[in-house]
Amino acid sequence: MDPIRNPYAPGAGQRPPELAGRDEQLRAFDVVLERVSKNRPERSLVLTGLRGVGKTVLLNALRSAAVRKGWGTGKLEARPDQGLRRPLSSALHQAVRELGHPQRDEVDQVLGVIKAFAQRDAGPNAKLKDQWSPGIDVPAARGRADSGDIEIDLVELFTDLGGLAADKGLGIAVFVDEMQDLGIDDVSALCAACHEISQSGLPVIVVGAGLPHLPAVLSASKSYSERLFRYQRIDRLARDAADLALTAPAAGEEAAFEADALAAMYAATGGYPYFIQAYGKAVWDLAPRSPITVDDVSVAAPEAEAELAVGFFGSRYERATPGEREYLRAMASVASSLDEPLDDADSVPTADVAGVLEKKPQSLSPARDSLLKKGLIYSGERGRIAFTVPHFGRYLREQG
Ligand SMILES: Nc1ncnc2c1ncn2[C@@H]1O[C@H](COP(=O)(O)OP(=O)(O)O)[C@@H](O)[C@H]1O
Ligand SMILES: [Mg+2]
Incomplete structure (x- = not known):
């Protein structure tokens, strides 16, 4: 069929043509947003699961939901051996801009604190040229979020941000992907700051995503982390959701799958979203016409597997010695x-x-x-x- 109209989107973080089977998480997050902006106590979400199940795209969808409600949002992807200050300050800078608070001086005040928080990274005696700046053109504040103790600094930073958002009756949400890769001190400070901020009823939340052992990482760092976050296991899709992930995008292009083709697709993909997209893409390109048949699926399977061997498995395998x-x-x-x-x-x-x-x-x-x-x-x-x-x-x- 026409490759130009191929709707499927295999690839890390690629927005799927249909976000199937995640209604529960989207609904739960709407409740979080509403409750937090009304100063009610609420646990934030942390998404956990294997690679390729759709954590990143769901995190992005949650972020869009927050943006639609007028919240300020920012996102970062944690990396091993990288400190939290720089990526977090960029994310928060973005969040403040999105929030669009009307009072210039109050915004500048908070931006100055974000800058102070970021610049503390270089150490107290760093030369000016070593001081990384998050592109904020107001002077760094002094004596706020710049103590060097990441836990103290985060609490001060979140408090100021929360104040700004509370003025508008909205909130600020920070999305942290690959959260298991944060350093130990950073994880622990982030949990402490969330704890502190939720107790004072300020509307700042951290929404995380990471590998299945993330809850263990968090609770090893702070025992109360289980009360801070609601863990949502993101898994392969059930049969009906997997079918929808294939049929809805096809219908958008006036194409369809035969019933036994869908069964064969599920058998091959196990309902894993990444595999669904890869198989969907391959079978679309190779099928001569709609509706797609079970034979088309068999013909396309080697193509799909070859793609996965390179793009999904091989890229990871190559990292190993x-x-x-x-x-x-x-x-x-x-x-x-x-x-x-x-x-x-x-x-x-x-x-x-x-x-x-x-x-x-x-x-x-x-x-x-x-x-x-x-x-x-x-x-x-x-x-x-x-x-x-x-x-x-x-x-x-x-x-x-
Ligand atoms: N709910 C879903 N329905 C259909 N396709 C999805 C869904 N979630 C993810 N995908 C697809 O799966 C692939 C992997 O998604 P990604 O968010 O990168 O996974 P993870 O972050 O868990 O490794 C992408 O190609 C994406 O389009
Ligand atoms: Mg991801």
Whole structure:
């Protein structure tokens, strides 16, 4: 069919033509927005899940919902080994602009505090040229959010921002993607600041997204984090939502799927959103005409898998060193020997991986730690690990 009209959108963070199966999260977030702007206590959302399930695009959709309500919003993507100050100040700068508070002097006051917060990054004795500026053209404030203690500084910063938003009866929402990659001090300060700010009823919220072990990261840093956030597990789509993700965009282009084609698509994709988009894209291009048939799906499958092998699996696999790859393969072979090797989403004991490699578990910790840091595997419970990428075990086994 006409590739120019192909509606599907495989790719990290690519907005899907139809955001299927996420109504519950969108509704829950609307309640959060309404309650917070009315100074009512409310837990913010944190989205967790494997790679490719649609956390980033859902986070973006939540952000749009906040923007539609007139909130000020900003977003950042955490990176390992990067401090919070700079990306957070850029995000907050954006949020203040979006909020559009009418009083210039009050806005400038808060912008000055954001700048002070950002510039504290360089250390107290930094030369002017080392001082990074978030593009804010008012002078940095002094004595506010610039103590150097990130926790104190964040509380002061959020308090001032909250005041600005409260004037308008609205709020400020900061979206943090890949939240598990924040440094320990930053996570802990962020939780503390959210805690503090929610107790004073100020309308500032942090909405996070990250890998499945994110709740463990947060609660290890602050035990009360479970009361700050409502964790929403973002998972593969159920059959009806997966069908909708394919049929709604097709209908928009006056095309359709036969019923057994949809069944074959679900069998192949397991309902994982990234796979749905990749298969949708491939089958559209290869099918001679609408409606798309089950034979079209079989013809397109190798194409879709080849795309995924490069764009989804390969790009991750390439980040691993030879030793780490050996470790990943050993994980895959343990996973395939389990009772239900179907999904590779389940965790395996690290001891079994060591067993397959015939090595002492301790000697493998460098490889394991590095894979954790690279975000290829995660550990939800002590002594067990799992792939962050769905179907990764199968990919590794097929690669031979
Ligand atoms: N609810 C959904 N319905 C249909 N497609 C989706 C949905 N969520 C995500 N996708 C698609 O899945 C892919 C991965 O989404 P992304 O947000 O990058 O996942 P994650 O951040 O969890 O790794 C993208 O191609 C996106 O268009
Ligand atoms: Mg993402």
